[in-house]
Amino acid sequence: MSVRHPTPAAVGGVVLALVLGAAVAGSAAAPPTAAVHAAWTPAERETLRTLSLAALGPLPPDPSNRVADDPAAAAFGHRLFFDVRLSGNGRVACASCHDPARAFQDGAALSAGVGLTTRRTQPIAGGAHSPWQFWDGRADSQWAQALGPLESAVEHGTTRTQVVLAVAKHHARAYEAAFGPLPPLDGLPKQAGPVADTAWRSAWAELPAARRDEVTRAYVNVGKALAAYERRLALAPTRFDRYVEAELAGRAPNGASAFTAEEEAGLRLFIGRARCVTCHAGPRLTDDRFHNTGVPASATPLPPDSGRAAGVRALLAGEFTCDGRWSDARPEQCGTRREALQAAARDADGAAAPLRGYKTPSLRGAPGRAPYMHAGQLATLDDVVAHYDRAPAAPAGRSELRALGLSAAERRQLVAFLRTLRGGVVAPPGFLTPPLLEP
Secondary structure: OOOOOOOOOOOOOOOEEEEOOEEEEOOOOOOOOOOOOOOOOHHHHHHHHHHOHHHOOOOOOOOOOOOOOOHHHHHHHHHHHOOOOOOOOOOOOHHHHOEHHHOOEOOOOOOEOOOEOOOOOOOOOOHHHOOOEOOOOOEOOHHHHHHHHHHOOOOOOOOHHHHHHHHHHHOHHHHHHHHOOOOOOOOOOOOOOOOOOHHHHHHHHHOOHHHHHHHHHHHHHHHHHHHHHHOOOEEOOOHHHHHHHHHHOOOOOOHHHOOOHHHHHHHHHHHOOOOHHHOOOOOOOOOOOEEOOOOOOOOOOOOOOOEHHHHHHHHHOOOOOOOOOOOOOOHHHHOOHHHHHHHHHHOOOOOOOOOOEEEOOOOOOHHHOOOEOOOOOEOOHHHHHHHHHHOOOOOOOOOOOOOOOOOHHHHHHHHHHHHHHOOOEEEOOOOOOOOOOOO
């Protein structure tokens, strides 16, 4: 008997192929007729080079997670990622919102777990290259990010003891292959943890400190295994990357690397007058920083959300940080993050931790993951480009935008270019489909 999964075993709508020994999910549309190619200046060619996926380089190390590159931990994390038993209602897994069939997001304006959240699901492919996680950057590692939803009352709706007991019951061999023996679990309450539910919180407080530490260590290891899996979800090349590869090699783009005249004009705007590369820079097309761009409030009534201004304080007070007790890193391996965060928290005018500032999302794969912005406020890429062209005032805080003054034709050109960024996810064989889980 197998456990029901949030996504089908044959992932619909996702093309799976083998590329250099890895599986690729998602495929680009057929290439267009080639444009009449105009020359790029040396400076423009250098900008294109920095935006190409070929410039990404290897995964950065994660000293806070000693099993980050351990195959056994990644295989364990793959099992955990699809297991609905790590939820309060037995129906929610990480893959419920981070759906492989949708490039590891869910296509909803607001994500739904055991309840409705207040933000949009972010895709996770390539996330190992980012120093901050979540829209507000309140986690500084993938394993810390993975732990947040488990204890969220509206996401997985579970507790530390339930997670560890479920792992002991269903995944003991996989856990011990990666981390060694599980802690003694006799007498643990089914639900206990430092969560919002007062009864579950009280049950946690009643446990001896040593037992709380044992459970927390095993709980943290669950997050580190999930991170080891997610770390292997990489971005696949797009038509844009093939275009840049041909251009830098001195070949006129054609066939699979061809752009239409409209797409090429949109690319010129993207790196030029439209100033998109101000924030959407680098090979992942994000600066991994936080900006107030005047995004309108959600049509769904939501509680106040100050974005990075609250996120930086949450991280400073967080339990699971690079320089915290549950990290595997030495303090010096965490660099100057703590100092940078403290400076951001002290910043009086909001420049470092902007009110209602949100993390710049990667544009890779963006054509396939509408709606857009942190709460799905904008429905289409046309709406996104129109918003940045108008540069409206922010509903709170100060927007960084300035009106662009684009024509209707130029807005269409930008959208045409953005559609060349459609792409999938590259992962080891089998990692894009649900594993068979034993009862």
